[in-house]
Amino acid sequence: MSDNVEKYIKRKVHKGMSTKISQKFIDAGLEKIRACINCGTCTGSCPSGRRTAYRTRSAIRKALTGDESVLEDIDIWMCSTCYYCYERCPRDIPVTDMIIKLRNIAVEEGFILDSHFTLASDIFYATGHGVPANDPEAHKQWRALRESYGLPPLPPTVHSYPEAVKECQTLMNEVGFRALLDNAAKLKAKRKAEAEKIAKEKTEEEKK
Amino acid sequence: MSEYKWRYAFFLGCVIPNRYPMIERSIRDVFEELGAEILDMPGASCCPAPGVFRAFHIPTWLVIAARNISIAEELGVSPLTGCNGCYGTLRDAWYDLEHNPEEKKHVNELLAKVGRQYKGNFEPKHVVQALYLDMGLDYLKDHIKHKFDDLKVGVHYGCHIVKPSDKRPWHGEYENPQFLDEIVEITGAKSIDYKDKYMCCGAGGAVRTAVKEVAADFTREKLVNMRDAGVDIIINCCPFCHLQLDLGQVEVNNFYKDIIGEPFKIPVIYITQLLGVAMGMDPNRLGLIKNHDLKGVSPFIPIDRFLDIVKEQII
């Protein structure tokens, strides 16, 4: 084989390949991905891929080869869970469910966006609603809007039953959600500190 | 005294009660009028959102969903939701638990700690499913008083009402479902075909929270296709799509003003708002006339254009 061709067929292997992560992929049932024949139907059906850098097939391939960069990229958070890829995959790979599992592993490794963390911790865990209306000031107009339709200011949900919020929190504690979020916060803080340290060292280096 | 033909436990979710209460009002009123009793589900929480909280931690999603379903079970009826996201969660969780006894056992061990039990004996239903499959088109037709022959509708299904199709009641149909168009057309309105009609609104899967511009770009594509087809209004069956098409329309007009030409101003209306007004109910109560002077609340795109088109029929 000529050098010329060799140059093009060599594949770069991602440095961050980790057996720990690969094992997590396997435990999550992601080995179903091995049935993938790389046909590209998922990518071709994807409304997100039409406007972002997210490529379903390439995320699937990275997961398949244990390439952990798939967890760090914001790409897997660009999936709107429309389920087209899931429906159309000729190999019956539940692609959307695989993306959701990848996201679960990403959160476990501390890769969760700030906006998602706030939503999970300060809103959902704290109130039991993903979109609440109980803030005394910030949500005043929404309660008034309810009343203008002859509805009570707060709905008969967790918002009207404080003990139901406690109940949800007990369940979230028992199932490990609180611990998951706390751990993710720690990992995020650690990564941030490391990045800052490297940046600082770099500027000092440059000064010399 | 029970004159009701059907009974449902109304699972409100978050967006309907807390951002679009006119949708809550219209579902309650239309179901009452159709002879369906709507029961409240005391202490229900977020479903939890399938593309968001399920994406963070599947076990949390499953146990909270099971708790919500168990509240309806105590009332002895199916949970009924007007939201595609809640439907996705309640239906998928129900399906998964019914197909996985181990998981069901584990979920019940957790629920026991708060004195609850999940049985799985009531199928979670969508408002549109109840209208179309439980009541049926003929039954609905008998309640229609006004026909809106001049109204051209862009129907938006959203995703989770039809997909994943193996966990939905539409016999595997997901490429070209017609049930929502058929409900729209009993009001005399025309459902106008438009390019990529079944495409996602862009809000789901935590995308809206992650990057609003990306969600709005999905919406922009939908709005362009609807405008090209000449629709007067959008009809949908999900409050999160509703929010994305309404508030998102304002965002599209802002983020993409350089490429869209004229700003969009297509009224966004939920299916039971349309059905209610066709059934002769008060457009005020259905949220089709602004009856307050609150600032910064829904709807964000004015809906007067809708009443202009139908006013001769409803007077």
Ligand code: SF4
């Ligand atoms: S559609 Fe299925 S088989 Fe084809 S590339 Fe995607 S995951 Fe692989």
Ligand code: SF4
């Ligand atoms: S579910 Fe996600 S990955 Fe699949 S087609 Fe839809 S947006 Fe793309």
